[in-house]
Amino acid sequence: MGAGAVAAGHASRALASEGEGDPAILKMPEHTRGLGRPVAENPYGQPSKWEANLQRRQSPGLTRVPQASVSFTPLQGLFGMITPSGLHFERHHQGWWDIDPSQHRLMVHGLVKRSRVFTMDDLMRLPSVSRIHFIECGANSAPEWGNVALPTVQYTHGMVSCSEFTGVRLSTLLEMCGVDKKLGKFVLAEGADGSSMTRTIDMERAMEDCIVAWAMNGEMLRPENGYPLRLVVPGIQGVSWVKYLRRLEVGDQKWASKDEAVHYIDLMPDGTHRQYTGIQECKSVITTPSGGQMLLDKGYYNVSGLAWSGRGSIKRVDVSVDGGRNWRTARLEGPVLDKALTRFNIDWVWDGQPAILQSRAIDSTGYVQPKINQLRAVRGTRSIYHQNAIQSWKVAENGEVSNVQVY
């Protein structure tokens, strides 16, 4: 998996002093007695070497080739609402590229008065907006429609990230081109990579809050996330956020592209598929403590997690420590934004007994995140996409946390 992992058992925890006191205090460390390293040694900075365990990882067996695959964000070790760009999840269908931005073009055509070509120079001159939004793969949590399959939150929920995006509103571009507002009901977005990913966006949404973005978290997009241009479709599954965006066509029908007609379709119990189910509905997950982690001790914990909704903002998150019988409302860390991750925190005192932790988010439309059995009652267990059920983590007596389903 690349970078070397740092091994450290929980035995290494240095809690109490012995005798006179803690050697880490009484014996001055090298860094208190020496001269450190110069500024700009890293012109572009890196995380601490002690953080090497937190990295993007593949889920073995999930896909067969690494260029049509996924790497997952290590949510178990992250904080706040912003996802570090270096740990943003990846989903490629035909590999990623580092495209020369001076050679990249965006074409807008179809049901418009004037078809237009834009260079990056052109686009970056246009009136821009900056917005914080989550992006979630439609297949996030997919392996668990039926039974528990995955050990940690990195693999169960790690295809979601949240970043500040900067770009020009899609509506600005469409208006510049004289979009036909009567006949033009849909926009096709197409990428420049080998897969030339194509996705249909409905016009209402296109005119509302989509962004043709070049920047993510203050700098240009990362190559893995579509450098130099990506469509941001707030609230909609990641596959619609077309990377390496090169073309926008306005049309009067949906396109039924491969990833709208063979994948990203949801198999229902009756054998039909729901097509064009883009919305990422309200969802939440506790990230600390979560599957595969060990509580070090009884006593107080700050239980922390993330909540989001593709239909608006998070209104409330409740947390249960008894498998859903009783709930308390968590603190939300602001700013609580539209279609953005929201960090929640709640106090918990662990008495050393087995416990089952769950979080349940409610969004601004009043929708309550469902239990897995409630989802299954409508959609069965085979629909792959849009699995937004309440996640349960079981805490064993020895402090180990594991993935379970309870409802």
Added chain:
Amino acid sequence: MGAGAVAAGHASRALASEGEGDPAILKMPEHTRGLGRPVAENPYGQPSKWEANLQRRQSPGLTRVPQASVSFTPLQGLFGMITPSGLHFERHHQGWWDIDPSQHRLMVHGLVKRSRVFTMDDLMRLPSVSRIHFIECGANSAPEWGNVALPTVQYTHGMVSCSEFTGVRLSTLLEMCGVDKKLGKFVLAEGADGSSMTRTIDMERAMEDCIVAWAMNGEMLRPENGYPLRLVVPGIQGVSWVKYLRRLEVGDQKWASKDEAVHYIDLMPDGTHRQYTGIQECKSVITTPSGGQMLLDKGYYNVSGLAWSGRGSIKRVDVSVDGGRNWRTARLEGPVLDKALTRFNIDWVWDGQPAILQSRAIDSTGYVQPKINQLRAVRGTRSIYHQNAIQSWKVAENGEVSNVQVY
């Protein structure tokens, strides 16, 4: 300066098609005809190679040794409000370290009922908050109290960054230790590095919004920014945001530490120094276009910049293109947060004539960012710190932008 710079003159701009059309469109690029790179090739992702020009840089001659120095954030190429952590400015007094977090301790003592020691394990268990705040070095823009000295916004304003910080509120820690609220008027914060930076924080502020933070932009702090623990003192100059935080002492007097008694003191025209001037007052700067940049063409531009205030949030930003005679109000990109950077944007059509661009921020207290002559009228030209004057950029007829003072 480390990474190799990418050379590209503005001559390389590919604007128009010739004949049939643009070869970048008619000739399919390699990335449209091939298979790209696998997921998790970079377990921790990096910016595009095309972005190598944007890096932290030193200002030659500013300091004499690189471990007691500064590297500046390339604001001329950034977007939105979040600063990428890899480009966060650096200010070290005795070099930076990558400290083993399992050996790091925080001690709280002095006028408290119980002196306490915390491991990182302990701290990270405590109730945490996540907040987006700017940090600005008190000496940002210092070289320009008198005359123009620096070519670009990286060097004039590049000691400001904005990140999401996660940690435990300082008030939580102080309350746990039974802080003496009557006698305890100040808190000393001390770092674990060689300089063991010490700064006095007043109790009112300590109890209000300070954070003992371990995370920045979703991951642990970077080593250059104090891994594994840093004090966040919203609105106050960066030197008070003690890195490698190891000790908090509650006391009844200010400490007059070296960086409160020899530096970070403001020389006034009468020869006295103002001591303990921590607040970073309301300030703004246009980042695009800015010094050292070339406009490629006449016509429309989205003039973009940043505004912030150590006393609250940004209420309004006005922009002038005629050296301050006439002003228009810019759009603010939300969320507009307390003591955080706020991105502003405004439309401008350049007619090819010389122009002088300025921005002027107003904060929630009603304070209006001053002109440099208004600042000088009170403080003279020798006070080094807290230079928050309106910045002027001159656009020459050939499109080149340069740093000037006009008032």
Added chain:
Amino acid sequence: SQLALAQSQPWHEVGREATPAEIKAWDIDVRPDFKGLPKGEGSVALGEKVWEAQCASCHGSFGESNEVFTPIVGGTTKADIERGRVKNLEPGNTFPQRTTLMKVATVSTLWDYINRAMPWNAPKTLKTEEVYGVLAYILHLGDIVPADFTLSDQNIAEVQKRMPNRNGMVFHEPLWKASGKGDAKNVACMKDCPTEAQVRSSLPDFARDAHGNIQEQNRVVGPVRGADTTKPPPK
């Protein structure tokens, strides 16, 4: 008017008109109504040659390979072709895979996708007749067209009428529009809520370290550590 635009949207002139040749070069998508489909044709025989040379290494000679991707062909029947619904998708059926032909409702999707993205390692290198041909071959493997068939822009609409799952798609608007309502219902009960007592599913033992040792995927400090999953799970 242009003048009014120049004032209210002064960025209106940024960019430039696309040339017809440029639009032609990039406007490659093919829609379900076959808008965008170039004129042309290709036989099953030609397709078989293309397939063996350029596709079979990944997808298997009969589109059945599971090596690089789920199989393209398989799981459909004559009855499905009649009905336009694939029986193997219905409850109770145990066909092990969901192949492409079982799912896809629109033949245009395949034409478009093969043309834009296949072969995977050399996308957009097929000639138009090769795309017709190889698609004809795939359709033939699924018994949708006969061995001597030549697929063309003229007859593709007829072929569409034989797609095994052509009636299998439902447009569920509430999950397309932001203003829609979710289909699953929960209530925000706070106290003594109805729950089943027992754990209904737990991580299978074999999955415990199938993703590596989780200890090495967690921070070395903090309120928790990664569990050493090389050791057996707790009771």
Added chain:
Amino acid sequence: SQLALAQSQPWHEVGREATPAEIKAWDIDVRPDFKGLPKGEGSVALGEKVWEAQCASCHGSFGESNEVFTPIVGGTTKADIERGRVKNLEPGNTFPQRTTLMKVATVSTLWDYINRAMPWNAPKTLKTEEVYGVLAYILHLGDIVPADFTLSDQNIAEVQKRMPNRNGMVFHEPLWKASGKGDAKNVACMKDCPTEAQVRSSLPDFARDAHGNIQEQNRVVGPVRGADTTKPPPK
């Protein structure tokens, strides 16, 4: 009570009591009122030895070096010591540097800082008497104490009364408290505002590429490029 705390602040017991030895090990700060100053003494003569061995390489034999940092000594006079204000900080004076002794009001600051941070490449290695001594030597270089002086915790308060800039500090509360008001005043004029016509200061020609070629410090695309500052500035 503890019970109430345990309920309202259940995290109250996280962490542990610090031991006296631990506090002693880390509580090294020395305040202006000399709280924290350890007992001890050191002579100018001892200090000179320490200085020559461990400080002069960076700060110069007389604390005058500009090599790694602004000079520590210089710019103060007997009259300053009398008055407690440094003349060279006042308007009209042209002393080229602001040395440490010109600025610092509190002798505790120097004791504390030398003890915690110097020598720069080996901080916290000086013995207490060495800190007293080397500080005595610095003060002697500034004519604040005589050559035969021994600085100690007993007489340091007397020395404080001779610090050349001891009356030079002003506490300006509005820039310490978030609730304070700024001292510079501007108004948010929007139209025909009073301005001077001409540019009052421009980037000097020598500064144009003193930071390297700015072209290489800007993105290769976007609304602007970096100017090639190896070429002369525009007229």
